[in-house]
Amino acid sequence: QLVEGTVYYWTVIPANAACEGQASQTGEFTTGVTNCEVFATNVPVEIPSDTSETVASQIVIAENFQITGISVSVNIPHTWTADITGTLISPDGTEVQLFSQECGDSDDVVATFTDSGSAQVCGSPIALSGTLKPDSPLSALLNTAAAGTWTLEVFDEFGQDGGSIDSWSLNLCKLNAVLDVADQTLGTFSIFPNPNSGSFTLRLDQAAALQYTAKVFDIRGRLLLERDFNAVGGLLQEQLTIDASSGMYLLEVQTGNSRSVKKFIVR
Incomplete structure (x- = not known):
């Protein structure tokens, strides 16, 4: 039985009685809560x-x-x-x-x-x-x-x-359903350091819009932090801090109808 709110990874290996093929690329899914x-x-x-x-x-x-x-x-x-x-x-x-x-x-x-x-x-x-x-x-x-x-x-x-x-x-x-980390319509942003102690930097290069909203969720989809930011000169770089126990968290960055989500680890 699968555990709720947990990320699982899968791969497919073709096989028959005579031989075994190469494994497929690894996929992942997160169980609901x-x-x-x-x-x-x-x-x-x-x-x-x-x-x-x-x-x-x-x-x-x-x-x-x-x-x-x-x-x-x-x-x-x-x-x-x-x-x-x-x-x-x-x-x-x-x-x-x-x-x-x-x-x-x-x-x-x-x-x-x-x-x-x-x-x-x-x-x-x-x-x-x-x-x-x-x-x-x-x-x-x-x-x-x-x-x-x-x-x-x-x-x-x-x-x-x-x-x-x-x-x-x-x-x-x-x-x-747990927040979908595969929705990547905004573009690539970085979180560093990752893993971290709950304090980290969000950086988005080539920020096309002026205003952005950052939200931090736990793996069950509960909102822990929400902040609004303005990009300066096409760059968004902000320091964020959450008071959270060790585990996996999700950072969502959104502007208008575009959004992107990344995982990070708190140790």
Whole structure:
């Protein structure tokens, strides 16, 4: 299994039972990094005690990305949890049953549901709590689009007990590509010394533009430093310093729509 945010190198060697050819040129790629974000609502929705009814609460997600991981947290106070069934419905209509009529006359569901959770076991004073495995796998929602309206439905089969959906949230993960070091549309610039201790010089000869922006990122794509500079007489040369631990970093230099990225090492 490949490690996230790591540069890997590859080469191809042609071979058969009789002979082996020369290796190709070495290529490289950088694995992406998983980032997760919580989307939540805390607007209570009443579950009536005098009727059998399905109530719903919704979360609208504007950002569109492919889901690589998901968990659902709910806070549903309700007397006699054997009355209720909780179901998550995705924007494309896929339904995942989280729990259904568990724990007899016990009260309340305050839990996080994830495919890696524990089996549902009734407890006290809260009927369902902790990190639990849902009745249906949430993996049915992997590799689907996040954008749209997500719905938590709670069906109360009997009208003698009531409660509410006090709050609930979605923890959705996505795979982010690490900053691409192959994008070299600006031209060649130099970083020296490289490796360094976090202090280095950026130099761009034959600078065609006047204004430039330099940004330093860690290998996960997090911005550590941003500075604006002016080239003088076709030369851009500036001293930059970052407070960073040992590792690989990326320096991006941009002017207008042109940019170039180089790696450097801090020791």
